[in-house]
Amino acid sequence: MDTENGTRWLSDEEQCAWRTHLDVSRLLMHQLERDLQPFGLTNNDYEILVNLSESEDHRMRMSDLATATLQSKSRLSHQITRMENAGLVRRENCESDRRGLFAVLTEQGWDTMREVAPHHVASVRQHFIDLLSAEELKALRESLSPVAKHLRGARAKG
Numbered sequence: 001m002d003t004e005n006g007t008r009w010l011s012d013e014e015q016c017a018w019r020t021h022l023d024v025s026r027l028l029m030h031q032l033e034r035d036l037q038p039f040g041l042t043n044n045d046y047e048i049l050v051n052l053s054e055s056e057d058h059r060m061r062m063s064d065l066a067t068a069t070l071q072s073k074s075r076l077s078h079q080i081t082r083m084e085n086a087g088l089v090r091r092e093n094c095e096s097d098r099r100g101l102f103a104v105l106t107e108q109g110w111d112t113m114r115e116v117a118p119h120h121v122a123s124v125r126q127h128f129i130d131l132l133s134a135e136e137l138k139a140l141r142e143s144l145s146p147v148a149k150h151l152r153g154a155r156a157k158g
Helices: 010-038 043-054 062-070 072-086 109-128 132-158
Strands: 059-060 087-096 097-105
Touching: 043 059, 043 062, 043 072, 043 087, 043 097, 043 109, 059 062, 059 132, 062 097, 072 087, 087 132, 097 109
Parallel strands: none
Antiparallel strands: 059 097, 087 097
């Protein structure tokens, strides 16, 4: 690796790995989004529904939901407004903190989640899981875990 002006350029092998990762990430997310379209959902909508469906009482503080979905509070607020208009979620005041709000999964949101989840899992299987062996999945998880850990730490710092 040449260091021109202190830059550690990527080797051909490193660049190939990086670009393959970018390509797979973009293509997979695009395909998963396409497969959610018949249900009128985006990947962001589905991620919010998953977080709420897995949380206690199907509710989360808006600030916690923003953190969990890697969205700014402002962007999440717009997203929740759209989902409220579709009847999937509602906002509720937080009794212990007058400034706090909860996002709450509605009955319609829960029904939507139960309808869509099997299709989403089938899509994930078809376009990702079933294309790799158990050994390849394990190796992928093990190789990406340090990156995820590093990025979570960087996010926590600021």
